[in-house]
Amino acid sequence: MPILSPFKSTVLLLVLLLSSCKGQEDKKAAASENEEQVLVPEITVAANRIQNYLPLLQDKRVAVVANQTSVIFQADGYTHLVDSLLNRQVNIKTVFAPEHGFRGKADAGELVKDGVDTKTSLPIVSLYGKNRKPSQEQLSDVDVVLFDIQDVGVRFYTYIATLQLVMEACAEVGVPVIVLDRPNPNGHYVDGPTMLKEHTGFLGMTQIPLVYGLTIGEYAQMINEEKWLEGDGKADLTVIPLENYTHASDYHLPIRPSPNLPNDTSITLYPSLGLFEGTHINAGRGTEFQFQRYGASFLDSTQYNFDYIPQPNFGSKHPKEEGKKCFGKDLAKSERMNAVSLEWILDAYKNCPDKSKFFRTNSFTKHAGTPLLQQQIEAGLSEAEIKATWSAKLESFKKIRKKYLMYN
Template sequence: MRLTFDEPLGQKIFKIQSMAFLNSLKSTFFIWFLLLIACGNQTKAEKTQSKPAVAMNDSVKVKPVVVAANRTEAYLPLLKGKKVGIVGNQTTIIFKDEVKDAPLPYVHLVDSLLAHHVDIKKVFAPEHGFRGRADAGEKVKDGVDNKTGLPLISLYGKNRKPSAEQLEDIDIVLFDIQDVGVRFYTYIATLQLVMEACAEQNVPIIVLDRPNPNGAYIDGPTMKKEHSGFLGMTEIPLVYGMTIGEYARMINEEKWLGSGVKADLTVIPLENWTYDTPYSIPVRPSPNLPNDTAINLYPSLGLFEGTNINAGRGTELQFQCYGASFLDSTQYSFKYTPMPNFGSKSPKENGKTCFGKDLSGFPKMNEVSLQWLIDAYTNTLDKSKFFNTKGFTAHAGTETLQKQIEQGINEEEIKATWQSDIDKFKKIRKKYLMYL
């Protein structure tokens, strides 16, 4: 809520009232007497002028962000009479001001579409599954959704791209997944492969846009083509500052789909959102991103995924702390013990006492920070235990970052080496921005 106040009228009101009153007086004595009083009050008014006098218009209502899924009038006509495939997960929701007899202020998009008699043929599920309960990296099996009875096709199992056979009974695909704006977060890889499959089979695709909680900045090393894979399919920075809808447009128009194909793409945009609009995701986008702090720290602490350091998996501080049993215990006051829990059946350092840092109270950042990666490496007793080179290169998108840390190059110097690639990307990105 933004509060607005009128400027204090103070001295001005007083002078107007005083002049009116003085003009009505005929006695010179009284005139001089009242002027003396005015001078005293004027001094007082000047001393208090910086404080608002009266709050006028207590507040201005800020229009709420409207996600594309809520803009049913924009996409339901495109689904009418069509056999539909949905790419979604637990974040594929429509918000409701009031849901009668329901504990949550939203409903799943699939349930809403079925209520509108949309002919949904199947659901394609990304990493973590349709209901979002699988561990990171855990294979997701095909199956049937218990609630709706719809067939579930895994895009994180035997295949990560819909096959021609899986699309042959589909007239149109609807893609709706909440992203967090980090290159190695695999939902944008799923988007790219789904777009490619749709283009190859001449199936139109609609992307319902959602806010990017890390959309206010661009930072991090840029993916090098020779290291591209499911943790980064295109040459973009680690944090790319675009919504998933904007990114879909970029993929399509920059011809990043295989064999240069182009999808029949429609993006349904957001309403009342800009890159600086604060946005809190109401549902975990994945099991180990439980809150805003974890999502904000994920671009930085996610790089620990390519090391043997635990980044909070197996605790209630997922991506809000880091540590390991092999860090120098004399350098840390914080310690914890990872244990199997929701979203992490076998966390790194399982059952071991880890020494490290608790970042759960760290203020919000708009940058990728290397301070914790460098800190952990510096305080690793046996440096050979730190990096998982293949995994770290896949997450960083380049071999250079590991070498820079091993050589003791400081954060400022490392980040300076990213800038040229970031500037090149910004020029491309600018063409596809929808929320200026």
């Protein structure tokens, strides 16, 4: 099983101090002797800034919205936020679990059940299933809600929908919300089609682009100040910020944020290959290279020199095209993306002999946020032509986004 890149507490960069030696060998040698190591400041996640939020929890009844990524980093690894808070005598009443569950083991879309955490004996309340928003009863014995989940900056990744519904529930009953901020590995750009109001839902609750370029803390403030909560409500919101983070930071996630995003490559490709979720094409689920390849048994095999067979595995009990030889492309060596790419979905559609087998229209519309993208692909528009239709709404969103940027 592939694992994520190890957490980089400090990155050492070798900087060559070269003078304009004009080709003189003695000056080149002198420059080599002047090599030095420059320390790049460590990105500190908000969970590690305990002194900033612990006073807000003392003598309070606390609910925590968390999953396997909710950790405090240490020199020799990490501890879970919930465990650390319990050790500090914080009175945690409930843990709310998002999609994939508290320990992150459920498939995408799989019902997450209520239960009890075997390690802490705390009650676990699912926010993925019939109950996606905390009820007034579930918040009746809570003084504050602490939210700490690693996001990946893609609209249809459901953790931001959970955030919005938690904020909405808390606003309705007057319970404060504290968001512990974490870096966005896709936070360095804004791109993709913008969600249309009539298609909003759990895969996109607000009219934002596919990739929105905000940390989860910045996005929480946007939700609040733009009055996107039901009834124009407003949560009592506190965001604990990151240290030493910028939107240009190339952040390596130490823990997979969900079962089918195993590494940096899958996370950077997810905005583009995630669109395959609304089609019958397999995007690597059922392999060890989720969101790093795509293919299907019904694509034209003569157009591809790569194939694979999806099988049930961790994170995908019943992958699309299970047990079938899929013809497609291997993207595991891709570099960090700076835009949403339509290259691969256009390629797959072009090489699908029976076009009726391609789209799952309702699901694709929910992922794209608009029915227009499917119509454009079916009409044979190029990537450049499609992207040109995104521009106006992207520019409009960037103006709103600018108001909520907490980091350079």
